[in-house]
Amino acid sequence: MVLKQKRDNTDVLIVDASKGFAKAGKNNVLQACDIKRIVDVVTSSKKVERDDIRANDYNLNIPRYVDSSEKAESWDIFASMFGGIPDSELQELHPYWSAFPGLKENLFASDNGAYCRLIVPDLKSSARSPPAVVSFLSRYETAFHDFDDVLRAELLDGMRTLNTSQEETVLSDAIFSRLDGIPLVDRYGAYQLLDDEWGRIAVDLEIIQTEGFDATKQVDPNMVSKKKDGKDQEVQEGWAGHVIPFALAQEVLLPDALAALTELEARLTEISGEYETLLEELSEEDKEQDFVNEGKDAFVPAEVKKALKAKEAEPQTLAILKKADALITEEKTLRRQIKTDSAALHARTKEVIEGLSDETVLELLQRKWITPITGALRSLPDTVLAEFTGKLEAICKKYETTFAQVEEEIADTERSLISLLDDLTGSEFDMMGLAEFKKLLGGE
DSSP, X not given: OOOOSSOSOOOEEEOOOTTOOEEETTEEEOOHHHHHHHHHOOTTOEEEOHHHHHHTTTOOOGGGTOOOOOOOOOOOHHHHHHOOEEHHHHHTTHHHHHHSTTHHHXXXXXXXXXXXXXXXXXHHHHTTSSHHHHHHHHHHHHHHTTHHHHHIIIIIITTTTSOHHHHHHHXXXXXXXXXXXXXXXXXXXXXXXXXXXXHHHHHHHXXXXXXXXGGGXXXXXXXXXXXXXXXXXXXXXXXXXXXXOHXXXXXXXXXXXXXXXXXXXXXXXXXXXXXXXXXXXXXXXXXXXXXXXXXXXXXXXXXXXXXXXXXXSOHHHHHHHHHHHHHHHHHHHHHHHHHHHHHHHHHHHHHHHHTOOHHHHHHHHIIIIIHHHHHHHHTHHHHHHHHHHHHHHHHHXXXXXXXXXXHHHHHHHHHHHHHHXXXXXXXXXXXXXXXXXXXXXXXX
């Protein structure tokens, strides 16, 4: 709230930003899109005259001037009793119907003017196929089809000279202008997608502008904190890219080696599941043996070998232990191989980054800076449609079962329970209690 004494007018601008935040633990935090929305002044803002404030005893509590309360959920009595979907609740989604002319008629048929029914078997797929929705998706795609080129021109071609502190505003203005005339897509949500990436991009740009382009081909010691003699000490664990992340370089330039290592790691994960299966196959008596640990959740390798050598267990148990022993051997081999291959890949990645060509650096920077932004922006129409169909499904599910059907299901359950009670036997007093219980259920 900002109050200024000396000004020509006497009204007060009320901005309701109560819903613009993200949860961060126990705290509410303003995101970049929330701050920008407030700065741009949201449509729910209201100028309040001094007389209105005076009438409220100078109370500036926002709810007195702006209604930001959520509409309480209500249930249509007719639809709850007889079925059908209230047209009044569908009309609450009027922004979508306005953006997608004819879609409502494609999905629902009116029964009596006030209530309708769903006429498509799959709401999600059917909501995407009508011409109005296809046109919406096409318009959005057309608006952003060349945005990759815009980002390349701004960020890659101009990286040495662009004003980093102002560039985010330049790009957000470009996004906003492309969203003009496109309904339903939240432009502040689009801005947040840009801001989510901008922090990392800005740091890289500052490095390149201050240290030169060759900084992109630099690796730094990867320093981590470790306990030694009870004290935290900084020690080196390999290397880290100064600008180009090792993971990105591996994904783009060393895909075969990365895939081979990933496959080994996946197999190591599979072995954990196979251990669990073998343990479940053991009898409870076997689980008390020394070849299973105290927690009953792992084999003891040395004891497994000892039991196999003694051959005193049941044949089925020995077969399980033989499989476990093979897995133990494979696991040890895999761990050694993963450690060796991981170190080799790490060393190779360091060499690759230090030997990058300028052209390859630009390709990697495009993947690091531009691809995440454009990929996230392309997902916005799908997010809109997912939210829309989710709301429609909620309304349909809300009236899917009438009270009469619920009552019939309860009656069926009671009849089934009474039938089960008839099969029970017990003492004289037990039978008296069961008889009374049957009466409560509606039985004779």
